[in-house]
Amino acid sequence: MESWRRSPKTFLALGLPPTAWLLLFFLIPIGIVWAFSFGEKVGIVDIDITGTFANYDRAFEAVYLQIMVKSLIMAGLTTLVCIAVGFPVAFLITFAPARWKPWLLLLIILPFWTNLLIRTYAMIAVLRTNNGFLNMGLEAIWDAADAVTGLFGLAALGAFQPWDILYSDAAVLIGMVYVFLPFAVLPLYSTLERLDTNFLEASLDLGAGHLKTFFSIVVPLAGPGIASAVIITFIPALGSFLQPDLLGGTDSQLIANVIERQFLSANDWPFGGALSFLLMYITFIAIAARAFLTRPNERRGSLPA
Amino acid sequence: MSDDAIVRIEGVTKTFAGNVTVVDRVDLRVGRGEFFALLGPSGCGKTTLLRMIAGFELPTDGRIVIDGEDMSTTPPNQRPINMVFQSYAVFPHMTVAKNVAYGLKVEGVAEAEIGPRVEEVLNLVKLKGYGARLPNQLSGGQRQRVALARALVKRPKVLLLDEPLSALDAKLREAMQLELVRLQHAVGITFIIVTHDQKEALSMADRIAVMESGKIRQLDTPERLYEYPSNRFVADFIGKMNLFEGKVVTREGARLLVDVTGLGRISVPHEDDIAVSIGVAVRPEKISLYRARPADSAITLQGIVTNLAYLGESLQIFLETESGNQLIISQTNVSRSGSGAPRKGENLWCSWQAADTLLLQD
Numbered sequence: 302m303e304s305w306r307r308s309p310k311t312f313l314a315l316g317l318p319p320t321a322w323l324l325l326f327f328l329i330p331i332g333i334v335w336a337f338s339f340g341e342k343v344g345i346v347d348i349d350i351t352g353t354f355a356n357y358d359r360a361f362e363a364v365y366l367q368i369m370v371k372s373l374i375m376a377g378l379t380t381l382v383c384i385a386v387g388f389p390v391a392f393l394i395t396f397a398p399a400r401w402k403p404w405l406l407l408l409i410i411l412p413f414w415t416n417l418l419i420r421t422y423a424m425i426a427v428l429r430t431n432n433g434f435l436n437m438g439l440e441a442i443w444d445a446a447d448a449v450t451g452l453f454g455l456a457a458l459g460a461f462q463p464w465d466i467l468y469s470d471a472a473v474l475i476g477m478v479y480v481f482l483p484f485a486v487l488p489l490y491s492t493l494e495r496l497d498t499n500f501l502e503a504s505l506d507l508g509a510g511h512l513k514t515f516f517s518i519v520v521p522l523a524g525p526g527i528a529s530a531v532i533i534t535f536i537p538a539l540g541s542f543l544q545p546d547l548l549g550g551t552d553s554q555l556i557a558n559v560i561e562r563q564f565l566s567a568n569d570w571p572f573g574g575a576l577s578f579l580l581m582y583i584t585f586i587a588i589a590a591r592a593f594l595t596r597p598n599e600r601r602g603s604l605p606a
Numbered sequence: 607m608s609d610d611a612i613v614r615i616e617g618v619t620k621t622f623a624g625n626v627t628v629v630d631r632v633d634l635r636v637g638r639g640e641f642f643a644l645l646g647p648s649g650c651g652k653t654t655l656l657r658m659i660a661g662f663e664l665p666t667d668g669r670i671v672i673d674g675e676d677m678s679t680t681p682p683n684q685r686p687i688n689m690v691f692q693s694y695a696v697f698p699h700m701t702v703a704k705n706v707a708y709g710l711k712v713e714g715v716a717e718a719e720i721g722p723r724v725e726e727v728l729n730l731v732k733l734k735g736y737g738a739r740l741p742n743q744l745s746g747g748q749r750q751r752v753a754l755a756r757a758l759v760k761r762p763k764v765l766l767l768d769e770p771l772s773a774l775d776a777k778l779r780e781a782m783q784l785e786l787v788r789l790q791h792a793v794g795i796t797f798i799i800v801t802h803d804q805k806e807a808l809s810m811a812d813r814i815a816v817m818e819s820g821k822i823r824q825l826d827t828p829e830r831l832y833e834y835p836s837n838r839f840v841a842d843f844i845g846k847m848n849l850f851e852g853k854v855v856t857r858e859g860a861r862l863l864v865d866v867t868g869l870g871r872i873s874v875p876h877e878d879d880i881a882v883s884i885g886v887a888v889r890p891e892k893i894s895l896y897r898a899r900p901a902d903s904a905i906t907l908q909g910i911v912t913n914l915a916y917l918g919e920s921l922q923i924f925l926e927t928e929s930g931n932q933l934i935i936s937q938t939n940v941s942r943s944g945s946g947a948p949r950k951g952e953n954l955w956c957s958w959q960a961a962d963t964l965l966l967q968d
């Protein structure tokens with residue numbers, strides 16, 4: 302870093318393009334949206350920035366508040382499931398034989414190689430009622446169970462009733478977990494990788510079982526990694542609109558769908574801007590909470606995320 | 607077969623993937639209440655052997671019997687054994703007291719009993735009043751005591767220590783050596799310590815197993831290992847040794863007549879049978895120096911002082927004989943003035959008793 306300061310011209314030459322890029326395509330647009338959020342729509346494309354708080358007032362109307370709360374709950378549930386499922390996965394990869402590790406990690410990041418839209422459409426094929434892979438699987442199990450009960454002379458189970466899961470909140474949740482799971486696994490893995498196995502051995506040595514060791518030693522020491530995984534899952538989950546759009550029912554829309562609609566179909570940019578910024582403030586609070594929660598952990602000597 | 611061995615290792619072998627045999631048919635018995643040391647150079651398999659006793663590695667072959675029970679495949683949390691890790695592995699997210707209490711909690715010891723037992727063991731390792739501290743508020747030496755307390759509080763039958771002092775500075779390490787011996791006497795638990803520091807092993811242990819490439823080369827008391835090493839490796843590994851090549855000429859009753867390169871024929875007391883080609887060895891402090899040829903000594907050599915190393919309590923003199931042999935001689939600095947000490951380039955006589963000469967095979 303020192304040498305950069307001593308040759309300011311190189312520093313400038315290398316630093317200017319990305320700075321200009323960020324300014325032009327990130328900060329300025331976001332500033333414009335922020336300004337719009339205090340404006341009024343006066344024509345089809347004209348917006349007067351009047352400094353009004355009307356858009357924010359509207360955002361706190363019951364219908365939107367309800368959707369916001371539901372979005373928080375859905376993002377929270379997604380995060381919870383991703384951590385609960387991702388932790389054991391990360392743990393297994395950490396302790397897998399060395400030559401398997403790269404392949405297992407590859408499996409985790411493999412979904413990124415396919416477009417999000419296509420992956421979400423694929424979930425339709427999995428979840429749909431007729432000829433969905435989920436229902437086909439369930440039917441096979443049902444038939445097998447039916448055959449077994451028949452074998453023991455018990456009453457037949459009856460015809461298989463397919464599960465109408467597609468176009469519901471449950472389908473949205475499944476879709477979100479499916480998309481965000483790798484986001485949770487990777488930071489958890491990077492923390493667990495650096496966990497000194499002596500801590501685990503010491504716990505076993507002192508008489509603890511594997512489960513006790515997992516919850517009393519591994520989880521607390523992985524605290525910062527868990528916090529990272531939570532943030533990195535929760536924030537994009539809160540802004541997801543594709544899954545509710547494609548997998549959800551009419552009442553499954555989340556806050557990001559509302560925002561999208563303001564900018565596209567409703568053409569109400571001021572209101573869309575206000576909602577966007579409210580969402581962003583929630584994100585900031587989440588990040589601040591993470592910083593606040595992990596600081597004492599680092600002081601206690603657990604691993605950085 | 608009941609005897610006083612608390613740990614019995616019978617033909618234990620460990621082969622890792624890729625067919626590397628790290629521990630090779632090791633047999634040993636550790637007595638009840640003994641302070642036992644595994645000593646050897648880096649990579650000789652000490653840690654692997656210790657980890658097999660603790661249960662972190664399973665032997666490829668052989669048996670590990672603990673207190674009369676075959677525990678070769680018993681998981682570590684079910685062995686009456688505790689370990690102090692080289693890195694200490696003190697849980698960083700728990701206070702000292704919580705660290706120490708952890709093993710009792712998982713064992714299901716009554717809450718009312720845990721408090722006093724933690725107090726007691728913290729007293730024992732001289733950490734009274736440190737219970738509420740977090741590990742990162744402790745020095746390395748104190749963290750090590752926590753690791754010790756955490757293991758001792760479980761009242762194991764055997765305590766394993768993997769290089770417990772290697773992370774401490776020289777002064778603290780010496781103090782802790784005495785401390786560990788005191789502790790071991792106080793609690794009466796069998797200690798098995800792994801170290802590559804021969805001084806540490808010699809000063810602490812009742813018996814030492816010297817290992818090389820996965821095999822035990824000698825198992826003996828510190829005195830016997832130093833004065834009667836049974837092979838070249840042990841002679842060379844423990845302390846300093848002057849080594850000559852020799853050939854046995856003939857046996858003369860309880861003595862052997864040996865032809866030594868650069869020394870001539872000498873007669874050395876040696877009862878046992880030995881190979882023809884042997885090493886002839888003598889410790890540096892067994893050799894005396896003279897300015898004139900000594901009258902009566904059995905083995906006498908002349909040489910020039912090529913170098914001197916001042917070690918504080920002793921002076922090491924490097925002598926090169928006419929035949930080109932290099933000798934190290936150690937003299938205690940008994941007086942402060944150092945007058946009469948050998949000088950570089952001086953021509954001196956040295957001699958030692960035949961009884962202090964060792965004959966080593968392999």
Ligand SMILES: Nc1ncnc2c1ncn2[C@@H]1O[C@H](COP(=O)(O)OP(=O)(O)OP(=O)(O)O)[C@@H](O)[C@H]1O
Nearest residue numbers: 622623626628647648649650651652653654655802
């Ligand atoms: N899990 C393993 N897989 C393969 N080889 C191993 C494994 N663990 C240890 N080894 C090898 O076994 C040999 C002995 O290792 P060990 O740790 O027992 O040595 P050590 O005597 O304790 O050495 P040090 O004094 O350096 O700690 C080393 O060569 C090491 O590379």
Ligand SMILES: [Mg+2]
Nearest residue numbers: 652653654768
């Ligand atoms: Mg070792």
